[in-house]
Amino acid sequence: MRIDILTVVPELLESPFNHSIMKRAKDKGLAEVHVHDIRDWSTDKHRRVDDYAFSATAGMVMTIEPIERAITQLKSERDYDEVIFMTPDGKPFKQQDANSLSLKGNLIILCGHYKGVDQRVRDHFITMEISIGDFVLTGGELAASLVCDSIIRLIPGVLSDETSALTDSFQDGLLSPPVYTRPADYKGWKVPEVLLSGNEKKVEEWKLEQAYIRTKQIRPDLLDDDE
Ligand code: ADE
Numbered sequence: 001m002r003i004d005i006l007t008v009v010p011e012l013l014e015s016p017f018n019h020s021i022m023k024r025a026k027d028k029g030l031a032e033v034h035v036h037d038i039r040d041w042s043t044d045k046h047r048r049v050d051d052y053a054f055s056a057t058a059g060m061v062m063t064i065e066p067i068e069r070a071i072t073q074l075k076s077e078r079d080y081d082e083v084i085f086m087t088p089d090g091k092p093f094k095q096q097d098a099n100s101l102s103l104k105g106n107l108i109i110l111c112g113h114y115k116g117v118d119q120r121v122r123d124h125f126i127t128m129e130i131s132i133g134d135f136v137l138t139g140g141e142l143a144a145s146l147v148c149d150s151i152i153r154l155i156p157g158v159l160s161d162e163t164s165a166l167t168d169s170f171q172d173g174l175l176s177p178p179v180y181t182r183p184a185d186y187k188g189w190k191v192p193e194v195l196l197s198g199n200e201k202k203v204e205e206w207k208l209e210q211a212y213i214r215t216k217q218i219r220p221d222l223l224d225d226d227e
Contacts, residue, residue: 086140
């Protein structure tokens with residue numbers, strides 16, 4: 001998989017792809033992430049990529065021209081499955097979206113900044129708009145790195161068996177059950193007996209029950225979510 005990220009603050013994306021699972025994916029040749037500065041496509045002598053909005057209320061808006069030039073150049077080099085825009089008014093990102101994006105070949109991710117991007121970019125170039133939650137970040141960069149992380153770790157071969165993504169929260173519509181490790185008794189705080197029993201069937205039943213209890217307490221909306 002190849003992901004091209006378009007941003008006005010490339011520095012914000014230097015670190016996330018160079019550690020842990022993301023680095024492993026890169027080193028194994030399973031995912032490559034290219035971060036591009038949109039200013040490189042600006043024709044303005046000060047490399048400006050924003051301008052005043054045609055309305056009194058809004059602040060600065062990202063202009064269409066450098067973004068069009070960037071996307072057109074990338075598309076001339078290879079085909080892309082999606083051109084994604086990170087924005088708080090996009091569709092809420094879910095595990096199912098990560099699952100399906102992890103099966104794609106090439107993605108472009110445009111990070112919004114300032115008061116947003118000229119609507120014509122969204123109308124003519126963007127195929128998918130993603131929000132990572134009902135809150136507003138300064139820009140889409142951190143949101144893009146979260147989305148990339150959630151996608152890349154699902155690419156077959158990136159995770160080892162013991163960190164398998166199949167047991168993640170949300171994969172079966174439930175939060176994950178609690179986990180414990182040694183010691184079995186720490187200052188009198190004991191690990192649930194069933195986990196020490198060696199009875200796999202009982203352990204699986206307990207895990208499912210705990211996942212259900214946790215989901216009911218913390219995210220009851222997931223239980224009546226029939227999406
Ligand atoms: N950019 C700013 N806030 C965002 C959010 N919540 N999700 C995605 N991109 C964003």
